[in-house]
Amino acid sequence: MTMAEQRILSPAKPEAGRLRTALKLLWADKPATVAAVFLLVIVLCAVFGPMLLEQVSSRQNLRGRNAPPFDLAKGWLLILGGDQLGRPLLARIVVAASNTMAIAAGAVLASMLIGSALGLCAGYSRGRAGDLIPRLADVIMSFPSLLLAVIVLYMLEPSVGNIILVLAITRIPVYLRTTRAEVLEVRERMFVQAALVMGASTPRIIFRHIMPMILPTILTIATLDFAFVMLAESSLSFLGIGIQPPEVTWGLMVAQGRPYLTTAWWLSFWPGLVIILTTLSLNLLSNWMRIALDPTQRWRLEMGGRKNV
């Protein structure tokens, strides 16, 4: 039934109409709307921040060392205060958004593509691959992920690429297991059997019939995982084995402010707050997505935003 609904709805509507529907569904969930707007701002910061504020964010100003926040006397850039070298915190947070987002997005994309591809194989194949691939996930899961990160980053240099690599490896099992479980269930359904009987090829069955069914789940997990990866990267940077200065991420900013905690709390406070707000927004958005992408739940949003679950 759910498939039938999608079939009837989706081809009939042009692209613009679909976007409008999505926005309407988003508007029905106010917290998710706020979250989406906040994330949009963060993404804009990540894309344009380094271009606009790179210079300002690295200019040292010893007079503004640990300048307190909310003091407009030194200019609007120092509204969140200055760091230990007098660099404006606001500009640094904006610039750091770019590294933070790039690492999280890279790791999530890589683990999502590899993990779900492996999961599709494992779930659909009835041969040896179906047995072996899940074991791979078990082995990765049994590895303490932070330990893996420390070893790899100690051997290789802790650059953005290597951090993405480490984080992606540790997150592959999540997608692999979910995709496999979903495929195992979906492939027994009538419409897959029907496609098989009608002579559809294996790639066609996987990509045209099974993929659309499991994509919503994967996207929802990916949104949640984005938050998780961001926290993991922050922890690595905080422990000093992640991104190295002069590169900067929010986690590293928290770590750099730690020695000044008692005298200048704002050094660590603001970047930490941005991390919380971003992960919170991702969680809210993922909750909304879970409902909006599920045809049997979508009515909750279409009913004018009265949330029941």
Add this chain to the structure above:
Amino acid sequence: MQKFLARRAVSSAISLVLLVIAVFFLSRLTGDPTDLYLPVDASAEARENFRQIHGLNDPLYVQFGHYMLDLVQLDFGDSIRRARPALEVVTEAFVWTLQLAAITMVGVTFAAIVLGSLAAFRVGGLFDRVATFFSLIGASAPDFWIAIVAIVVFAVGFGWLPTSGTGTVWHWILPVSVLFIRPFGLILQVVRGSMITALSSAYVKTARAKGVAPRATIFVHALRNAMLPVITVIGDQAAGMLNGAVVVETIFGFPGVGKLMIDSILQRDFAVVLASIMVTAFAIFLMNILIDLAYGALDPRIRY
């Protein structure tokens, strides 16, 4: 049941062996401990001597062979740094981590189940919205940030609690509270979601219709059936904690196994790294079996 246990033990043993092999070779790629432990101007003779004592002169595969032979006899090797049996060092640290994890997880489980069930009872109500909001924030907060803010406020600002270390009961409060927050947020959401499903099922409606008290319907009828996914998440979180809460242990100077693991990598104390991996893996294996038994106890349809 025995067959099930045996199968689980075999598959865990295989992945543990793979893990040990991987860590053995990977950790040795990080460098030679000789450079770290001897002064820069140490003579070639002293270096040679050091390598000889710690068996670092042999080719890697010979070292690995020796290690595995010792391991079969339950000899985990010695810590270079501490000149003590590695297993002893690890067990000491693990006891700390175990206590920390146990206290936190018992508290989290109890609080999350009670509050999550109450939130699910009136979906969309004031209590539900407050609980959902705070659990979302809890699940989103980076623990290192919470930890340092907590230190600034409660240890430095008010001076109520010690900043770090161990010794008195007061030393436990901050680490436990900081570790509490994220699992609490995550588990509360799972409890809530699972309870909503259970509460809208037919048998709960029947129970209500025949006049069972609301509290009994929540905590007896619905909860038991809603517990399966909750237990899975609790298991995941507990496993993470048994691996050591590295960040919290580092900030609070807590001598747990997570901090030991990271320090040992940095100090190239390979025997300790391997021993701590095996000890935690064994603990997690035991815990997973307990969780499987709990599944069976909660749902009689599950048989092993």
